[in-house]
Amino acid sequence: MxxxxxxxxxxxxxxxxxxxxxxxxxxxxxxxxxxxxxxxxxxxxxxxxxxxxxxxxxxxxxxxxxxxxxxxxxxxxxxxxxxxxxxxxxxxxxxxxxxxxxxxxxxxxxxxxxxxxxxxxxxxxxxxxxxxxxxxxxxxxxxxxxxxxxxxxxxxxxxxxxxxxxxxxxxxxxRFLVTDKYFRADASKCIACGRCSKTCPVGNILIIDDLPRWQSHCAGCLACYHACPYHAINFGKMTQHKGQYNLYNYMK
Ligand SMILES: Cc1cc2nc3c(=O)[nH]c(=O)nc-3n(C[C@H](O)[C@H](O)[C@H](O)COP(=O)(O)O)c2cc1C
Structure with missing residues (x-):
């Protein structure tokens, strides 16, 4: 069984x-x-x-x-x-x-x-x-x-x-909020480390010309936003002053 x-x-x-x-x-x-x-x-x-x-x-x-x-x-x-x-x-x-x-x-x-x-x-x-x-x-x-x-x-x-x-x-x-069309990476902060792309559970992010590009099949999980080490990724203007969550800070 x-x-x-x-x-x-x-x-x-x-x-x-x-x-x-x-x-x-x-x-x-x-x-x-x-x-x-x-x-x-x-x-x-x-x-x-x-x-x-x-x-x-x-x-x-x-x-x-x-x-x-x-x-x-x-x-x-x-x-x-x-x-x-x-x-x-x-x-x-x-x-x-x-x-x-x-x-x-x-x-x-x-x-x-x-x-x-x-x-x-x-x-x-x-x-x-x-x-x-x-x-x-x-x-x-x-x-x-x-x-x-x-x-x-x-x-x-x-x-x-x-x-x-x-x-x-x-x-x-x-209908209105499960979309990747509002995600942007700030080119002045992004170092193209690729962490957003690696962390995306549905393979929705490619790094093209040193910036992440979302490929329109987003699961809406926000893994890319939270994983960015420089807070370079934002969902419109809404997340610019929001915190980021890192599970590894809490794991024993
Ligand atoms: C798009 C989205 C919608 C969410 N909606 C709810 C919700 O309706 N109620 C709630 O209590 N938490 C909600 N959350 C929080 C998550 O359910 C919670 O943080 C979860 O543990 C994340 O799991 P994961 O780390 O496995 O992705 C939402 C998170 C996201 C990203």
Missing amino acids: WRMIYYFSGTGNSLYVARHLADALGERLCTMQLSSVSSLKEQADESVGLVFPVYAWGIPSVVEAFAKAFPKGAKPFLYAVMTCGDDMGYTDRVLEKALGRQLDAAFSVLMPDVYVCLPGFDVDSKEECREKFLQEETKVKEIAECIKARKQVRLLKRGPFPWVKTYVLRPLFN
């Missing part, structure tokens, strides 16, 4: 959680790619975990594509672990719609917030980040116990007005 955890991560939080969970369960990790769905079809899976970040109280486009390709005949114990900075609305329901089936279990894990592209949104303070990493340890242990016991549970932080967030605000967000 096969037990597998599939993950998608932009800035590393979900990969961090997925690794801890895989260690606690003794399971294997695999990135969410359409090519990995085909291996799923061939296996008689006993349990499948999906670990990914919440984007606008819903699922990232990469997760949606993976979930839609999920084999309809497969009947593993299926669970989702969703990392979010604050609250996740009805992300689990959005995922279930894309999968075409119910999840057996669903969990949210609070992690440092990486969303910075709208007024009023910024990275968490160092203290808040440390607190979230402390809580993550306990939460992952709890999740692992639930999964080992094949518990049908939902331990989720939906937050206030989940319906409005997921079904009214999210479509607007996806």
Whole structure:
């Protein structure tokens, strides 16, 4: 029997959680790619975990594509672990719609917030980040116990007005803000180190004439913005005075 955890991560939080969970369960990790769905079809899976970040109280486009390709005949114990900075609305329901089936279990894990592209949104303070990493340890242990016991549970932080967030605000967000057309690199700061290109989980950035060029299939994860060592990358003017998040500052 096969037990597998599939993950998608932009800035590393979900990969961090997925690794801890895989260690606690003794399971294997695999990135969410359409090519990995085909291996799923061939296996008689006993349990499948999906670990990914919440984007606008819903699922990232990469997760949606993976979930839609999920084999309809497969009947593993299926669970989702969703990392979010604050609250996740009805992300689990959005995922279930894309999968075409119910999840057996669903969990949210609070992690440092990486969303910075709208007024009023910024990275968490160092203290808040440390607190979230402390809580993550306990939460992952709890999740692992639930999964080992094949518990049908939902331990989720939906937050206030989940319906409005997921079904009214999210479509607007996806329509107007999931785009790379506002990303620019400041040529006076950029040293063409290529970190943005290497860190992009969907291979959307090429370095051309010593500057990053976005190739219009952005996942909206902001990994490029956060990874830039000189804060040379901005999303319009909105992020010029915002903070950057680096997971490695908090890893033990
Ligand atoms: C485009 C985008 C949208 C986000 N939307 C939400 C949200 O609706 N609710 C929330 O609590 N956090 C939200 N966040 C924060 C992330 O879910 C959180 O920081 C997550 O742990 C990042 O995971 P990653 O490092 O694996 O990419 C958003 C982040 C991004 C980049």
